[in-house]
Amino acid sequence: MSTVRRRTAATAAVLALAAGLTACASSAGGDSAKPAASGSASSAPKPSGTVTVFAAASLKESFTDLGKKFEAANPGVKVTFNFGGSSALAQSIVGGAPADVFAAASPATMKTVTDAKAATGDPKVFVRNTLEIAVPKGNPKHIAGLKDLTGVKTALCAKEVPCGAAAVTALTAAGVNLTPVTLEQDVKGALTKVELGEVDASLVYRTDVKADAAKIDGVDFPEAAKAVNDYPITALAKAANADGAAAFVAYIQSADARKVLTEAGFQAP
């Protein structure tokens, strides 16, 4: 009996600690909770206060842009972002991190959140991302498709992260048996290795190639269509600013937002 109690207390302490740490790390604003009460009290769902958005790292450029536009369209609203790996974000949301919106880079990571009943309703897929072969500027190894990757040093994402899972699907579809030199922890790692010239090619998202167009060229390949990655978004059940969250999710699915996202290399769902 006493063991059980002790264990519960210890777990609570650990969780509290973890939540505290994530909270500290997540937003510089930190005042996200306060305006929420007034927001939910008013009957008209007009967004106000601070909306805290946890979003996949690949969304950083476009969401930062969209956040500003959303703020301009809704005076009095402030959007703060926490960009990171989708899995890590999902786990901190489940762990109690204070977030209003979650935009993930894969349905699998979103599932972590929905399984924990931390989302409101069904998540909506708002964009899709496909793979491209990233090569150094000028494509010195003349890579034209997946088959060409067998003869060169290639970096893939690890299969545990979405870009790695997509790469496995695409390679299987192409019937290419590839031994990479490294399985990177995230897509930026795979991209950096190309940028530094340590590998000759890597499989990354189109959006990443586009964002790094100064140093990287992208090579499209037909099998990419078999490995499309859906990006779901949802407002969170424990959102302190429920109205703001709903408004932001709606805005991301608007035509305005889609235009920005398409420019960044995403595809419409």
Next chain:
Amino acid sequence: MTVTAPPAPARSARRRRQRQRIPYALLLPALLGLAFLVLPLVGLLVRAPWSALPEQLSSPEVWQALKLSLISATAATAVSLVLGVPLAWLLARTTFPGRRFIRALVTLPLVLPPVVGGVALLLVLGRNGIVGRWLDSAFGLTLPFTTPGVVLAEAFVAMPFLVISVEGALRAADPRYEEAAATLGASRLTAFRRVTLPLVAPGIGAGAVLAWARALGEFGATITFAGNFPGRTQTMPLAVYLAMESDPEAAIALSLVLLAVSVAVLAGLRDRWLSAP
């Protein structure tokens, strides 16, 4: 000069007295500090998927990663010893212009985010790096994405711990022993080897253990410089991180293995190497 150990009963009596006199102003923060360090580990143990553990650990990848971790951490410690002890000696026993600056440089990897360290290593030893290009063309040697690359990345991050520890021991050791050796006909190298090294052996041992522990837990520089490939460059911390992406329970299981092994090794070494002087 002559220090003789007090007889055992006297010593235990003294220890008992000391225990009674610990002031609360020290005891309280000490216990809080202990709790702060230990509770996260307790959390791991509490959340560990004990029933699924045998299955999690039956995967050969786990043992591959563990073996690679132990080998590369030990090799990185060896590299740190071979290069770091002479460096510590240089810093502690000689004067040259810019010594303070060099000393600051040596400790830089302590404050540098390891990922940045990994990128820096790539810029120097990578395929297109200043030295790496030459290594490649002259010897056909490439370090990134290889096990030696893991060792280098770990040594880069771990060596400062050894250097700092050994330098401290050297500074505390009386340099006049080296002078005494010189008057007996010992060259500086002989004096270092036969007098200084044995004198600072506890400091070297402590530094080596610190460096080994740091190398064992190294993540950022390793994944950046050496990448991640099972059996070749995937050490335990990398395996843990990736498992965390998909299966937190597996990550906890892996962490437990890493913890158990390192605690066993460190506790085993402590008595032999770190016997308090």
Next chain:
Amino acid sequence: MTTALDALLRVDRAAFSLDLPLDAAPGEVVALLGPNGAGKSTALRALAGLLPLTDGHLRLDGAMLEDPAAGVHTPAEQRPVGVVFQDYLLFPHLSALDNVAFGLRCRGHRRREARALALPWLERMGLAEHAAARPGSLSGGQAQRVALARALAVRPRLLLLDEPLAALDARTRLDVRAQLRRHLAEFEAVAILVTHDPLDAMVLADRLVVIEDGRTVQSGTPSEISRRPRTDYIARLVGLNLYRGTAAGHRVELPDGQELFTSEEISGPAFVAFPPAAVTLHRHRPDGSARNVWPLTVAGLDLHGDQVRVDLTGPLPLAADLTPAAAAELDLAPGVEVWAAVKAAQTHAYPA
């Protein structure tokens, strides 16, 4: 007398300079005596090669070891010099035997050979049964002898001893001093001993070189120095009242106008010395034959062995030694005014 050691040690440092000529014959034991900071240790380190000379030279058995002007500097490890350090600096991780064998190993002997050569040295010091002991378990006196054996085992042509007895307690010191004296007497090459203790210097050395502020102030045999000190420092060391003045016949006039009368006839610059025991103290002006009489004030009292040392100030500051009984009878206390008298026959005057 052949000269084995011929040195002019000049070392310039920011706040200090050493300028010390030093010669010694084979078998001679020379003590460098001086107060703390006089430059004794600097001289010793320079001789050992642990500190480079700024100027001057160092020649040992005819070989030039150091000559800065000619760019000659033999490093410490190549000098035929043995050093016994003040706190011995025995290597704590080596046994007594391996400490003694250390120098032999550095000179190319194999381990077994070096130990075989080292053992007789420990035997000579009476330490054969402590051969396996670590320095930490040796007594101070034993450690000192191991250090001496270690320095002698490499058969140095110059043996340097830095305050060899300073680390010992008074009782051990007596024994070790006697033993050291015997070993030094057997030593065929030059030994230089650094000490601030006049007794050590006088017992152990054939010749004393007294240094103050990096300069030689006096040198000579122990008896010369103790009879005719030339500085206040030496006078204090050997326990004499010392005054410098100008002599004419039996009268020596001091710079401040005071006079001293001596039994010796002398003229020109002169020193006058007398022991504190030669001073008698009186409550009233004595009417006896003493011509050296001064009214003085007691500045302090101190027990020295079985004597009371009285420090007096006034026209001629001096120290007087009395029996405790005499001191009690005079009812001495700081501030008390007394008359001090010294018989001319008990003073000693010599040219300055």
